[in-house]
Amino acid sequence: MLKIKDMSVAVEGKEIIHDVNMTIQKGETHVLFGPNGAGKTTLLMAIMGFPKYRVTKGSISFKGKDITGLTVDERARLGIGMSFQRPPVVRGVKTRDMVAACLKGHGDGDTIDKLANKTDLSEFLERDINYGFSGGEIKRSELMQLLAQKPELTLLDEPESGVDLVNIVLIGELMNDLLEKNCPILYRKCMGLIITHTGHILDYVNARTGYVMCNGTIGCVGDPHEMLATIRERGYDECIKCYLGRVPTHE
Amino acid sequence: MSKASTSGTNKDKARAAANKTASLGEDIDLSKYVSSDDQHPYRDNPSQLPAKAKGQMLDAGVMLDDTSQRSGTYIQMDNTPVHSSVSQEGVEVMPVSQAMEKYDWFGDYWWQAVAVDQDKYTANIELNQYSGYFIRALPGQKTVFPVQACLYLVKDKLEQNVHNIIIAEEGSELHIITGCTTATRDEPGLHLGVSEFYIKRGAKVTFTMIHSWNPETAVRPRTAAIIEEDGLFMSNYLMMKPVRSLQMYPTARCVGENATVRYNSILVAGEGSSLDVGSRVFLDGKGSRTEIITRAITTGGNIIARGYIEGNAPEVKGHLECRGLILGEKGLIHAIPELKGNLAGIDLSHEAAIGKIAEEEVEYLMARGLTRDEATATIVRGFLRVDIEGLPTLLVEELRRAVEASEKEVM
Numbered sequence: 001m002l003k004i005k006d007m008s009v010a011v012e013g014k015e016i017i018h019d020v021n022m023t024i025q026k027g028e029t030h031v032l033f034g035p036n037g038a039g040k041t042t043l044l045m046a047i048m049g050f051p052k053y054r055v056t057k058g059s060i061s062f063k064g065k066d067i068t069g070l071t072v073d074e075r076a077r078l079g080i081g082m083s084f085q086r087p088p089v090v091r092g093v094k095t096r097d098m099v100a101a102c103l104k105g106h107g108d109g110d111t112i113d114k115l116a117n118k119t120d121l122s123e124f125l126e127r128d129i130n131y132g133f134s135g136g137e138i139k140r141s142e143l144m145q146l147l148a149q150k151p152e153l154t155l156l157d158e159p160e161s162g163v164d165l166v167n168i169v170l171i172g173e174l175m176n177d178l179l180e181k182n183c184p185i186l187y188r189k190c191m192g193l194i195i196t197h198t199g200h201i202l203d204y205v206n207a208r209t210g211y212v213m214c215n216g217t218i219g220c221v222g223d224p225h226e227m228l229a230t231i232r233e234r235g236y237d238e239c240i241k242c243y244l245g246r247v248p249t250h251e
Numbered sequence: 252m253s254k255a256s257t258s259g260t261n262k263d264k265a266r267a268a269a270n271k272t273a274s275l276g277e278d279i280d281l282s283k284y285v286s287s288d289d290q291h292p293y294r295d296n297p298s299q300l301p302a303k304a305k306g307q308m309l310d311a312g313v314m315l316d317d318t319s320q321r322s323g324t325y326i327q328m329d330n331t332p333v334h335s336s337v338s339q340e341g342v343e344v345m346p347v348s349q350a351m352e353k354y355d356w357f358g359d360y361w362w363q364a365v366a367v368d369q370d371k372y373t374a375n376i377e378l379n380q381y382s383g384y385f386i387r388a389l390p391g392q393k394t395v396f397p398v399q400a401c402l403y404l405v406k407d408k409l410e411q412n413v414h415n416i417i418i419a420e421e422g423s424e425l426h427i428i429t430g431c432t433t434a435t436r437d438e439p440g441l442h443l444g445v446s447e448f449y450i451k452r453g454a455k456v457t458f459t460m461i462h463s464w465n466p467e468t469a470v471r472p473r474t475a476a477i478i479e480e481d482g483l484f485m486s487n488y489l490m491m492k493p494v495r496s497l498q499m500y501p502t503a504r505c506v507g508e509n510a511t512v513r514y515n516s517i518l519v520a521g522e523g524s525s526l527d528v529g530s531r532v533f534l535d536g537k538g539s540r541t542e543i544i545t546r547a548i549t550t551g552g553n554i555i556a557r558g559y560i561e562g563n564a565p566e567v568k569g570h571l572e573c574r575g576l577i578l579g580e581k582g583l584i585h586a587i588p589e590l591k592g593n594l595a596g597i598d599l600s601h602e603a604a605i606g607k608i609a610e611e612e613v614e615y616l617m618a619r620g621l622t623r624d625e626a627t628a629t630i631v632r633g634f635l636r637v638d639i640e641g642l643p644t645l646l647v648e649e650l651r652r653a654v655e656a657s658e659k660e661v662m
Contacts, residue, residue: 050614076620084618088611091574092633101629102619128633149619 001025002047002153002191007058009039009046015056016042017216024153027188029179029205031224032195034213035236040195041085043213044155047193048082049075062153081151083142085158089130095141096125102148112148119144119174135162136171143174154178156194160201172204181206199228212236261367265377268368276498276527279469281371284410284441286379291328291405300326300333304403304434311430311463312653313401320645322426323386323398327413329406330381341392342425343385344400347416350385360416364447364475364504372443372471376412383414383445388423388454397426397459397646404442404468405434413444419454419482426643427456431470432463439467439495448476448484452507455483459646461653466493466523474499480507480536487639487650490526491519491657493552498527500557505532505539505567512541515637519660520552522581529557529587534567534597541568544637547575548661549582559589562597569598575605576634578661628662635661 002024009017017039024030034040046053047060049072059068067075090098099112116122119140130138139159146154159175160168176182179192181204194201202224210224214236220227230238272278294300297315300308305315308326318324323337323344332346343350351357367377384400404411419425433440442464450456456476464470476484484503503512514530532541547554560569575584588601608630616626635654639647 048618050618071617071623072614073617073620073622073626076618082618084615088609088615090612090615090630090633092636093616093629094633097629097633098616098619101616101621101625104620145619 001063003061004047005059007046007060008056009042010054010056011042011052015216017046019058020218022211022218024191024193026191027180027185028209029192029194029207030209030211031202031207032193032211032213033199033227033231038213039216040213041157044082044157044193044195047155048072048080076149076151079152080155081146081149081153082155083139083146083157083159085161087130087138087142089128091128091131093129094126095121095129098129098145099125099148102145107148115144115147119147120170136164136167139163139167139171140174143171143178146178147174152189153191153193156192158195158197160196160198168200172201175201175205179205199232202228261362261377264368265374268374269371269378271368271371271374273370273372273471273498275500276471277496277525279441279471279496281375281410281441283408285406285408286410287329287406289329289406291331291333294334297324297326297334307432307434307463308401308403308430310656311401311432312428312459312461312649313399313430320396321399322394322396325384325386325398325400326403327382327384327401328403329409329411332382335384339394339396341389341423342394342398343387343389344398345385347383347385347414350416360418360447360449362447364449364477365445365473369473373445373473376414376443376445379410379412380414381412383416385416386425386427387418388420388425390420391422393424394426395643397428400427400429402429402431402442402444403434404432404440407435407438408440410441410443413442415444415446417446417448417456417458419450419456421451422453423451424455426646428459428461428646428649430461430463433465433468436465437467438465440469442468442470442472444472446472446474448474450476450478450482450484452479453481457485457487457642457646459487459642459650460489462488462490462494462497463492464494464497466495468494470494470497470499472499472501474501476501476503476512478503478505478507478510478512481509482507483511485513485639485642486515486530487642488514488516489650489653490528491517491654491660493521493524493660494526495523496525500529500531502531503533503541505534505536505541507536508538510536510539514543515639516545517635517637517654518545518547518554518556519657520549520554520582521660522551524552526552527555527557529559531559532561532569534560534562534569535564537564538566539564541570543571545573546635546637547573547584548578548631548634549575549584550578550661551581553583555585555587557587558601559591560599561591561593562599563593565594565596567597569600571601573603574634576631577605577607578631631661632658
């Protein structure tokens with residue numbers, strides 16, 4: 001379980017997220033909507049533990065453990081994984097090396113080849129990670145690394161952005177794998193938190209909880225499909241207006 | 252050109268240049284070193300060398316216990332050739348003194364690529380000539396395994412003088428791996444070396460040099476290559492161990508059409524090390540090409556990384572890339588890339604970047620579960636990895652092993 005309690009996050013001294021509460025139970029995938037600049041990425045970065053995203057108030061606990069003070073790598077080893085929207089190029093570090101690092105010894109060259117095959121990246125294994133990758137290739141490469149890492153909590157930042165229609169099917173399948181969509185909910189262990197703009201991703205993942213985030217706070221919690229319909233029809237403004245003044249009911 | 256006539260002029264020129272300060276690098280006081288010709292015993296079988304020496308040579312890529320993956324071997328201790336042999340037809344490996352006796356055309360290659368009066372170091376090599384290697388691939392002969400050569404410095408305060416000649420005859424293929432190292436880790440020494448490469452039409456030479464000196468050694472190599480039509484010269488240089496002062500600026504001249512030169516250098520300078528290393532290419536033949544790639548890391552020492560490409564013929568293409576990484580609080584990297592074009596239709600470019608490891612890259616790897624130290628090590632290892640196109644797999648593997656073995660100097 002991931003439990004965020006009254007958390008505020010500051011970036012370079014400026015508070016971006018204010019008093020956010022969120023609970024993701026074992027086996028659940030939640031979706032985060034919100035306009036640009038709402039603080040969605042900041043929330044994900046803070047959960048992952050990047051030093052630039054400083055928790056100024058409240059706490060994050062994961063699997064019953066307070067992780068607010070843990071470093072990025074400690075959280076990763078505890079089972080939190082994240083797909084980067086714009087990952088850096090690391091010259092000389094091959095895609096294969098990255099997948100091997102994610103596997104941490106739980107698999108060999110054969111495992112890597114299979115994962116590459118599955119993500120249609122076989123020809124990218126010997127290339128420098130992210131160097132000259134297209135948008136879709138970056139998404140698939142991030143998912144390949146996560147499939148190797150097998151996190152219990154997967155954080156995905158707009159997995160569908162910049163991806164064409166052919167790729168989105170593959171990406172949807174890979175996310176299902178990661179989030180164990182085909183596993184009966186009772187036995188499902190994996191959790192997910194997904195940022196989406198378009199909502200396309202709802203066609204592929206089994207998400208029953210959605211949030212709308214505006215100005216650094218979570219304005220509403222509810223059924224993501226319903227939310228998406230409202231946002232599509234009337235935009236975020238309407239969404240905000242509708243829930244204005246409502247206290248988050250999720251807690 | 253006869254041997255006698257050139258020899259007279261060379262000596263005269265050398266005498267005139269005996270005190271000529273080099274244009275680059277700290278001036279080395281030659282009087283502080285002894286110019287000894289103490290002989291080391293010749294070994295028919297190089298595996299008979301002392302285990303310690305063999306181990307040090309192995310660190311520099313020279314394997315003596317099992318030479319099955321070598322087409323020839325040359326070992327020089329101080330100023331004495333102690334072994335030379337070949338195990339493949341079509342290749343010649345011998346001390347230059349022997350080649351000088353054997354071939355009446357030898358003078359056509361002696362001091363023809365490097366000027367004898369370039370500076371006091373070249374002059375000194377001519378005036379106190381002891382030995383060096385002669386490696387030649389006969390026309391059309393393609394070697395699979397590399398020839399290995401080792402220049403080994405034993406005696407305290409010795410001045411090692413080496414003059415090497417490498418010839419790849421038309422259509423031949425020659426791979427060379429040379430290791431330069433010292434017997435002790437703390438005695439001063441001076442290595443002066445001239446290497447002249449002649450790559451004939453359609454020939455291919457790869458030259459992989461691993462330097463493993465000690466923190467008290469001064470090193471002044473003087474290297475030049477002449478590449479004819481459709482010839483290829485690829486130089487891979489690995490310098491990751493401490494050295495007091497090293498200055499070299501190997502030069503290649505693409506004199507023939509479509510000649511190609513590639514220089515790859517990996518330089519690491521720890522505290523107390525001073526490196527001034529460059530690669531210079533003249534593209535004089537139509538359509539000739541070059542690529543110069545340098546990776547420099549300082550953990551406290553000083554590195555000047557030079558590069559120079561001059562385009563003097565139509566349709567030439569050259570690219571120079573230097574990336575430097577400053578690890579730690581001290582150290583200096585000074586990248587000096589230079590391009591000179593003399594006519595329209597040439598294509599020369601360079602890129603240089605110096606910095607520390609990007610925090611963003613470290614965090615990316617940490618998000619996959621690597622600790623900060625593991626992430627840093629992975630990035631440094633990647634930085635040092637230069638993909639060398641056209642190098643035989645065997646040498647790629649050996650180079651990789653040599654880099655890995657020296658990584659502790661960095662981390």
